[in-house]
Amino acid sequence: MVELHKQGVNVALGTDGPASGNDIDLWLAMRLAGYVQKTATSDPTVLPALDVLRMATINGAKALHIDHLVGSLEVGKYADLVVLDAFSPSLTPVFDPHVAIVAAASRGDVCQVVVHGQVVVRDRKALNIDATAVVDRVNKLTPVILASVTRN
Structure with missing residues (x-):
């Protein structure tokens, strides 16, 4: 991943879901991306936190060809953002906000989410x-979906 990134390849992070052995926690994906590359190269400075954060935001949007709409906070783009609890013990103390987001933040630190300028998660x-209700519906539909996949 580091070599591709150095060569200018758009490296993006995403999640696949629990069906393939992981979950949909992008915070964990960011943390693992950094740890795995640092371990693989034996270099603690490889793949800085800001680069990992970009892989999860603007690079993901580029990979989906929607970077003109999302992936960064810019005039003319959707106002999509996540607000973290600055007083969360897991984020204290903050020496570098990028490192705090990538190496320490988790979904439990998310206190507000804004999508298209509308607050969809508060407190x-x-x-x-x-x-x-969503979780209940998913749990009810899962066997139906699995049955249709195995039949076809």
């Missing part, structure tokens, strides 16, 4: 959906 609570 760690989803405003527009019933999360329990």
Whole structure:
């Protein structure tokens, strides 16, 4: 990954889901990307936190060909952002905000989410959906989906 990144290849991070052995935690994906590259190269300075953060934001948007809409905070783009709890014990003390986000933050530190300029999570609570109902529906649909996949 480091060599591709150095050669200018757009390296992006994403998640696949629990079905393939991982979860959908982009915070963990960022942390692992940094750790794995540092371990593989025996170089603690390889792949700085800011580069990893870019892989999870603007580079992901570029990979999906939507970087003109999302991936960075710029005039004319959707106002999509995540607000972390600056007083979270896991983020204290902050010497470098990029390192704090990549190496220490987790989904539990997310206190607000804004999508297209609309607050959709406030005080760690989803405003527009019933999360329990969504999880229940997913759990009910999973066997149906699996049955259709194995038949075909």
